[in-house]
Amino acid sequence: MRLNSLIVYILISLLMGCGENKIHHSKDFIFGTLIDIKVYGESKINAEKVSNEIFNEFHRLHKLLHPWEKSLITDINIAISQKKSIPINNDEVITILRSAQHLEKQTQNLFNPSIGKLINLWGFHSNDYVQKTIPNQEIIEKLVSSNPSMESIKIENKVLKSNNKNVQIDLGGYAKGYALDQAKKILTRNDVKNALINIGGNILAFGKRGERDWLVGIQNPRKPNALATISLKSGWAIGTSGDYQRYIMVNNQRYSHLINPKTGYPESKTQSATILMPPSEDSGTLSDVFSKPLFISSKKNKADMAKLLNIKYFLIVMDDHSIFISEDLNKEINWEDGIDKKIITIL
């Protein structure tokens, strides 16, 4: 009897071991954040190969698009600040810039990747964000009134020029989402069926985790726990803009990196905005880009902004901890224990 139970025990632990091995988990630090890749149901060699290919692709993008360390983007920015034109022999970057122009227009300029000067002024063009003062109001106002916009950028015959020397491209709200879409291509090319890619909270689900969909937690902006969980179906992407990852504290006041391009100041009434985008070629990019206008727009305009951008699944946490959630997302979300339902408003 004792012998039997020992054998059963050992068999169970062996089986448990097998179950765990179905997931290959790897991490790296790129784009100034933690990247987490889970591959389900592939051999270890395959999973490792595809994960490494994805990490390499992210390193390549990081170097290509970096907003303040030498990259093609900083070369472009130097040329713009000197009112010079610059040849761009990189079709990918041209496509990215055109897409960013289009998205700026679509979001009524609330996603504005040309405000690098403002972001730098607030101290976010560094790895440490140790700035202890807020920028001079006059300088902010002057920059805002000079109206930097991607619209001022003209690309003809692979030569870029802008007539606004205050334009400085910063693809910080775009690159991680774009990277998710690139990861999707790599998974498809390698015939990997099931994976979950997490770039510092921008997450793309690919296939399933065995019998069930991938399950994602939505971060509580002020606690190290999830507020809720949601099943992410294949091809869906989730993105969050939050004031808790990159911010500076000045006189006990929090100033996040999410700067309203129309005021030049960080939006302070919102703690986080999370959106889910349905499967499409650019679902990753859209989940990254569209969370910004939802975060930045004023409380009364948030629902209209969601409608304008056709965002059906969103969750917003305000500075008084109240929560706005879309009807569609509310149907599918699972709140964690201890969430007071009274603070939730369904839009």
Added chain:
Amino acid sequence: MALIKKLLQSYKVIKVGDWFVILLFCALIIFSIKSLWNLPKGEYLEIYKKNEILATYSLNQKITKKINGIKGVTEIMIDNGRVRFSESPCPKKYCIHQGWINKANQMIVCIPNQISISIIGPKRGYDAINY
């Protein structure tokens, strides 16, 4: 002398098949110890440095661990069921300000020093967190 004689006799009683069973069980025991050594019952802590698991610890202890990251030494404090970053060489100390975590799936990341800790538990958790 009598005792040794008795032992030798009993040795003869163990046949080839018995040896096979004994060896098999020894192998199984070694295998089980190897695979289960770092998995205490319930919740445990995983410490990652960049992309590798540096260590796995039971949460049921009171201990402080020093870990070398890319910037310097991070100190992680385990205190009977909960864990926190207690020292870090990073400039903003976001990781320390996160305070204690004590539930499965909770995670704290120190991006500058590239150290992350997460609590793994028996309860089915989510696969990623959207932070």
